[in-house]
Amino acid sequence: MKIAFVGKGGSGKTTLAALFLRHLAAERPAPALLALDADINQHLAVALGATDAQAAALPTLGEHLPRIKDYLRGDNPRILSADDMVKTTPPGRGSRLLRIDEDSPLHRDFVRPVDGVPLAVAGAFAADDLGVACYHSKVGAVELMLNHMVDGGDEYAVVDMTAGADAFASGLFTRFDVTFLVCEPTVRSVGVYRQYLGYARDFGVRVAVVGNKVSDGEDLDFLRDEVGDDLLTWVGRSAHVRAAERGEVRPIELLEPENRAALRAMRALVDGVEKDWPTYQRQAVEFHVRNARAWAHRSGRDLTEQVDPEFVPGPVAMSR
Template sequence: MKTSFVGKGGSGKTTLAGLFARHLAALPAPLLAIDADINQHLAVALGASDEEAVLLPALGDHLADIKEHLRGDNPRISSTAAMVKTTPPGRGSRLLTVTGPNPVYDALVREVGGVRLAVTGPFATADLGVACYHSKVGAVELMLNHLVDGPGEYVVVDMTAGADSFASGLFTRFDATFLVCEPTVRSVGVYRQYVGHARDFGVRVHVVGNKVDDESDVAFLREHVGDDLLTWIGRSAYVKAAERGHVRPVDALEPANRQALEVLRATADAATKDWATYTRQAVEFHLRNANAWANDKVGEDLARQVDPDYVLGPDPLVRAAR
């Protein structure tokens, strides 16, 4: 199942994404974690030092290589240069699975704290004033558009904070979206903004309360998010120590908080896979981007990249493996 963590900056989104990934890895379960936040902190949340984190290979720096692999021999894609972040798969495309193997993972996925992690890479000084961070995140969108995951397999993505996630169709690429919400007016405001956009596309948002001290905090969240409140994480000495650089095994997490992580897993497992809708939304955002900017940039009609009879899912994966 593909899962994402969203929410207000400073809400603990990255911390919870890291905890959830480590919880899954400890089960153990097939897992791929991706840091798609402009502030690249997931590696540190998983236990890497700052020095180790900056040395991780970046998806955004290898976008051409990712495109070349995914293109395969799809006859609808005229060249690697004609691929954009929304290019959907079709017959002849190479598909990804959660655990690989494939040259993209070989080059760009590293194990951090027992979790297989890929990072988009930071917004560099050279990008200032001339590039958009979403050009880097486009690598994640391309990969998820070509990724087939099965039962008991997980992808955990730490998304850009706030409503900035809606700058691309990436927000539709998940089976479960977990919005991390503090019991504050500002955090609830981000929830309302996010839900207002997400529901237009049939995206169900599950709220995970964070930094909860007592029942009054839970009552506040229930008052403002209603039935969207899935579970909550209490104030945690374990998390406090981790944020100071002392990362212990995840089984040392407080039992109530560990149980909350298990609620997240069960919620992801209960999500219904709808590959037809998943493919349709990918095509919809591709056509939007083609008409808005991509046709002019590439110099051809990118609607031709759409394979009208193709639906991503287990069946194309089996055929591609033959």
């Protein structure tokens, strides 16, 4: 399953993404797992337990986008070269499809274990990018990988997204089976929830709210009043999380029982979702056509011709 963590900046979405990933990694039997940091602020590695130096040394997807494109296009006859691919290019017959934990060149080159969690990072927004680049050019590598990724039961790709509504600058927000929106019991955080829900409503995006930093009954009542049935579960104030914020990442087994129960509720929701590969491909094609018509035509080529109308990804396509 493909899972996103979104929310207002400072809401704790990266912290909760890390807790959820470490919870999954500690399960027995351990599921297939891949973490992807697509936030403009690259903090997921540190939240998982890496030092700042280790996080800075991780290979980045954004710096190797042409190589990633060339690998994914395979021998798809509709894509003439890696230069012809854009971040929304959908897979078709001949494209290379990815599995969550396969031994592919992309996994070998860009995925590194952090406290038992395989992690790939889009890359930070550097000083050289100021004024000349958009961060979504780096996140494009994540979008392409998700477009070409076939995941099955007990397999999880977990993405820490950019804060707020920045994810709507591309079709990336539709690439997930479940989107966990992390919401503090504050007016500003609820405002981001409403904005996100308003944008996502027309695309069938499954949004579940996870309350965070819930101190007491008043906080919980506030979230229930403002969010309603979208509130799946909540995480209370946590000494375990505070320790992690100070750089002390404790074993997930030491997380407070009530907060660990929230992580179990999140996994249970994900596991109950049924994959819909035709809809997944249809949305990928829809956003690719939008991009092609708006700005992505290159050298006079009609990039809508990259769409393979008879192709649907999934385990069946993977086995061919």
